[in-house]
Amino acid sequence: MISSLAAGWLRYCRQWLHSWRQASTQLQTSTTLPPAAQGEHSMQKVSNISDLRLLFHRNERPIYFISATNFNLLGIDQWVNRFKYINYIDCFDGRHPNVFVPPQLPHEEFQSIEDINNYLLQHKDVVDYVERAGGRPVAVFLMFDAETERLCQELGIEVWFPSASLRERCDNKMETVRIGNKAGVPSVPNALSKVDSYAHLRQIADAHGLGEQLVVQTAFGDSGHTTFFISSETDFDRHAEEIIQDPEVKIMKRINCRGATLEACATRSGTLVGPLLTEVVGEAELTPYRGGWCGNEIFPGAFSEEVRAKARDMAYRFGNQLMAEGYRGYFDLDFLIDKDSDEVYLGELNPRICGASPMTNHAAFAYADVPLFLFHLLEFSGIEFELDVEELNARWANPAFIDSWSQLVLKHTANNVDIITHAPATGIYRMADDGSVSYHRFDYKRQDIESENEAFFLRISGPGDYRYEGADLGILITRGRSMSDDFALNARARNWISGIKKYYAAKPIMAVHDESLPAPGAFKIL
Secondary structure (H helix, E strand, C coil): CHHHHHHHHHHHHHHHHHHHHHHHHHHHHHCCCCCHHHCCCCCCEECCHHHHHHHHHCCCCCEEEEECCCHHHCCHHHCCCCEEEEECCCCCCCCCCCEECCCCCCCCCCCCHHHHHHHHHCCHHHHHHHHHHCCCCEEEECCCCHHHHHHHHHHCCEECCCCHHHHHHHHCHHHHHHHHHHHCCCECCEEEECCCCHHHHHHHHHHCCCCCCEEEECCCCCCCCCEEEECCHHHHHHHHHHHHHCCCEEEEECCCEEEEEEEEEEECCEEEEEEEEEEEECCCCCCCCCCCEEEEEECCCCCCHHHHHHHHHHHHHHHHHHHHHCCCEEEEEEEEEECCCCCEEEEEEECCCCCCHHHHCCCHHHHHCCCHHHHHHHHHHCCEECCCHHHHHHHHCCHHHCCCEEEEEEECCCCCCEEEEECCCCEEEEECCCCCEEEEECCCCHHHCCCCCEEEEEECCCCCCEECCCCEEEEEEEECCCECCCCCECHHHHHHHHHHHCCCEEEEHHHCCCCCCCCCCCCCCC
16 A cells, blocks of 8 residues: 555656656746846746746836826726826825826926927936936937937937837828838828918819819827818818918828728737727717717627728737837827728828827737737847747737727817816715716726726826816726717717716916916827
8 A cells, every 4th residue: 555655656756856847848848047136037038928927027127118107008006016006196196006107397388298208308307317327228209309319318318219219200191191002001091291372283183083072180289189171162162271281282082981090019020910999980979079089889799890900900910010110119000991991091190109008908809918019018028039920910909809998088078168166076886876976985997997887097198287178087997888879979988078077176377377378289198
């Protein structure tokens, strides 16, 4: 009996030793893990998702997202060790453990997100904060310019994005069309040309068979601000100054379309493609701008399989072409889907993270594997990697990797300016059976929403801020859909919007003695 037990124990030990040797050999061939004391990361090559997770779980290099708020990369700190946010606006009233907001100092009036970032990089408290953290700091941005790059170099901060000049070139809507043409990714029938007058515009449109109903876009600008719908000389005259001053504009045939957006990441292993999202556009309860972006949805069945496959293939080819142009990393493509023909056309390129990034990086595929943004960090990390991009893209194309969420961006829609005296706190809100909305608890993680009767609200504008036409009040994130099958806001979304907005109170501007007031349509911060 004893002899039999001893023999069994010996067999078990041999099997365990054999398994351990095999695992050890596999680990050594795919990764080398020196002692943690050796530095910022212990991995020398990433070959699969498990390696990637481990790499950033053990990351010791400080990585900062510097921006007005942490909205665009919300939740990435839960995946990447030592990932911190340096922000201008404290959306969390000091309660987010990884958000640092320095005290406000006098500054020139901000004209852009770049101005905010450059202010932060020159703030003594920010400089001290980065120096105290030590290491070789890295920064990622929503937007930055040459001055941002100069300031980062001065502070010894490495920027993990393609250069500002390259981003600007790719961001030009004319250049986007040309890059798409090289990649075989078609835009809506168009002409790229300088326009001198309405008669000149008509000549160009006729020569290219674009019809009577036109859409004209200038090279740069936010949605809703630089897209003009031209059907007559009266329409043209209304926007003539913006159109004529540009050296080149995009003149498109107007189609009956709906918008969609998709984020991807160009890497040396190929382009990884995220899910296709619907766009919420121009809803009067959310934005004062016709055609202005105001949210997204993600859900299985949002698009036909054919449309999803077309868009994914277009993003893959466009990303590979971007690599050929010298651009690498995260980007976003807008698509226009012709409702009459189901044809898919390239819309715009955002060579950066954007407002859709929180949806992409919290989609089901991200929890099954890792958020898309981690591939961007990997691309710039200097770590050797070789990934099976084809296999990942095929897996993420499966509808099982899509769940149902929506986000709505709430702007002030009235044409007035006042001062906010009360604002809803960031956190989880609940909707009662009668559609009324109440604050339930503080939170900074959107995945803590328990049901479709709860929503996460990220406050942007708070007490003491100006409330002006177009000002971002906050972002509402819910499980489930916010639109109907006809892609109009559904009743639940309308209840959420009115319920949250009721928490805002303001006093008239006459009661405030301040020399500089924000103009309607001031720059966006998301």
